[in-house]
Amino acid sequence: MEIWAGITEAFWLLITLDADLVEITLRSLYVTLTALLIASAIALPLGALLAVRRFRARRLTIAVLNALMGLPPVVVGLIVYVMLSRSGPFGVLGLLFTPTAMIIAQVIIIVPLIVSIAHQALRELWSDYHDLLISMNTTQTQRIQALLWDGRRALLTASLAGFGRAIGEVGAIMVVGGNIDHHTRVLTTAIALETGKGEFALALGLGFVLIAMAIAVNLAIHVISRTERGGRW
Amino acid sequence: MSNLFPVKLEGALVRRAGTTLVGPLNLELQANGVTVVLGPNGAGKTSLLRMMHGIARLGGGRIDWACSPEEARVSQAFVFQQPIMMRRSVLDNIAYPLRLSGLSRVKAKVVAAQAAADVGLGDMLDRPAPFLSGGERQKLALARALVTKPKLLFLDEPCASLDGRATREIEEILNRAAGHGTRLIMSTHDMGQARRLATEVLFLLNGNVYEHSSAEAFFGGASTAKAQAFLNGDIVE
Ligand SMILES: Nc1ncnc2c1ncn2[C@@H]1O[C@H](COP(=O)(O)OP(=O)(O)OP(=O)(O)O)[C@@H](O)[C@H]1O
Numbered sequence: 208m209e210i211w212a213g214i215t216e217a218f219w220l221l222i223t224l225d226a227d228l229v230e231i232t233l234r235s236l237y238v239t240l241t242a243l244l245i246a247s248a249i250a251l252p253l254g255a256l257l258a259v260r261r262f263r264a265r266r267l268t269i270a271v272l273n274a275l276m277g278l279p280p281v282v283v284g285l286i287v288y289v290m291l292s293r294s295g296p297f298g299v300l301g302l303l304f305t306p307t308a309m310i311i312a313q314v315i316i317i318v319p320l321i322v323s324i325a326h327q328a329l330r331e332l333w334s335d336y337h338d339l340l341i342s343m344n345t346t347q348t349q350r351i352q353a354l355l356w357d358g359r360r361a362l363l364t365a366s367l368a369g370f371g372r373a374i375g376e377v378g379a380i381m382v383v384g385g386n387i388d389h390h391t392r393v394l395t396t397a398i399a400l401e402t403g404k405g406e407f408a409l410a411l412g413l414g415f416v417l418i419a420m421a422i423a424v425n426l427a428i429h430v431i432s433r434t435e436r437g438g439r440w
Numbered sequence: 441m442s443n444l445f446p447v448k449l450e451g452a453l454v455r456r457a458g459t460t461l462v463g464p465l466n467l468e469l470q471a472n473g474v475t476v477v478l479g480p481n482g483a484g485k486t487s488l489l490r491m492m493h494g495i496a497r498l499g500g501g502r503i504d505w506a507c508s509p510e511e512a513r514v515s516q517a518f519v520f521q522q523p524i525m526m527r528r529s530v531l532d533n534i535a536y537p538l539r540l541s542g543l544s545r546v547k548a549k550v551v552a553a554q555a556a557a558d559v560g561l562g563d564m565l566d567r568p569a570p571f572l573s574g575g576e577r578q579k580l581a582l583a584r585a586l587v588t589k590p591k592l593l594f595l596d597e598p599c600a601s602l603d604g605r606a607t608r609e610i611e612e613i614l615n616r617a618a619g620h621g622t623r624l625i626m627s628t629h630d631m632g633q634a635r636r637l638a639t640e641v642l643f644l645l646n647g648n649v650y651e652h653s654s655a656e657a658f659f660g661g662a663s664t665a666k667a668q669a670f671l672n673g674d675i676v677e
């Protein structure tokens with residue numbers, strides 16, 4: 208019955224375009240998409256660099272990345288909290304309990320994931336391209352560009368995995384954002400709050416909105432990438 | 441005409457995992473003609489071409505071009521035994537080396553479209569290259585290699601597993617390129633093709649050059665017994 212009540216609740220929240228819900232949802236999107244953009248800008252070229260370059264610490268770097276991938280988000284949140292707190296090294300910036308702090312935490316959480324998936328995909332592409340690009344006297348930057356461009360579909364998948372991880376994340380952003388109403392409250396922290404208060408129907412309703420949004424973003428991105436080249440590879 | 445040649449190899453060799461794949465070779469190649477590299481499977485044909493092109497690391501000895509190694513490098517192209525298709529359209533594949541050399545996108549596409557038409561791919565410019573047939577891939581690889589007008593083109597069995605018609609078309613393209621002054625060094629298993637294209641022959645066996653002679657001399661009667669046996673279609677080891 209609880210589920211049914213949740214669905215009804217979600218339905219009502221949606222069709223009445225509940226002002227709080229819209230605000231929270233938009234904030235969720237803002238925080239996650241910004242974090243995703245920044246993380247992708249860092250992680251995708253890094254994944255390509257790891258694929259293209261053989262440096263001595265390469266294996267170590269990959270091992271560290273894989274370890275970071277399994278980092279508990281709460282711990283990341285804690286570290287960011289300490290860094291941003293008034294007595295911390297970045298305390299003067301006054302970022303603690305702001306959406307920016309949440310974005311920073313999410314970037315740290317998803318960069319290793321995106322790098323890892325991107326590296327996996329691009330390593331394969333690089334082994335295809337290796338001889339050709341070496342033969343054509345490409346510079347390292349040109350190689351990375353070629354991989355990023357021709358591997359863009361696989362990279363989209365990597366970014367989407369990052370999105371999935373970030374949109375559903377609660378521990379870190381709760382710690383650094385503080386779940387402040389009208390300021391840092393997002394869907395996941397709201398769900399945690401409502402569940403804690405025993406408002407299961409509302410919590411479930413928010414949960415369904417979260418799922419719907421995640422699906423919508425995934426679909427939208429796939430449709431965009433499909434129309435670009437007929438989705439042929 | 442071509443300032444890459446003559447090229448001299450002195451004791452040049454390629455090693456991999458402790459064994460010598462090809463060499464040590466002492467060899468001098470002149471500026472003109474089509475050099476065909478012959479030899480049974482595993483003789484070291486691919487290794488020789490890769491070594492000369494500079495994509496297999498020289499494990500010893502030296503290769504001296506008539507110009508600087510950097511200059512030599514940028515005036516060469518290579519068509520691989522398995523053509524490498526970039527995951528983009530036929531047109532963008534051919535335009536890629538032009539873009540690398542700094543040509544604008546628009547100009548590169550115009551030149552690439554012409555190059556595609558030259559090899560008979562003019563009506564599939566927008567086709568994704570990985571979806572081409574074997575013969576079409578070879579033609580694409582050729583067009584992409586020739587589009588920058590290299591002074592020297594390496595070809596590693598460019599017609600392996602192609603039918604007679606595709607082979608003839610590719611040979612026409614090669615003849616045209618040679619006519620425009622591109623020096624060709626190619627390996628092949630097709631004796632007919634070797635006879636049609638070669639001006640000189642390098643016969644390789646077990647990583648060493650057994651015979652280096654003009655095409656007439658080689659096909660007229662090879663001077664070593666092994667080469668003669670190879671010509672007769674016998675199995676040589
Ligand atoms: N990466 C490698 N590692 C170890 N051995 C190799 C490697 N590449 C080639 N070889 C070996 O070197 C020898 C020469 O190989 P190569 O590819 O040059 O022969 P090929 O004359 O081109 O043969 P084919 O006619 O089959 O193409 C072969 O015995 C091969 O097994």
Ligand SMILES: [Mg+2]
Pocket residue numbers: 485486487521596
């Ligand atoms: Mg070979």
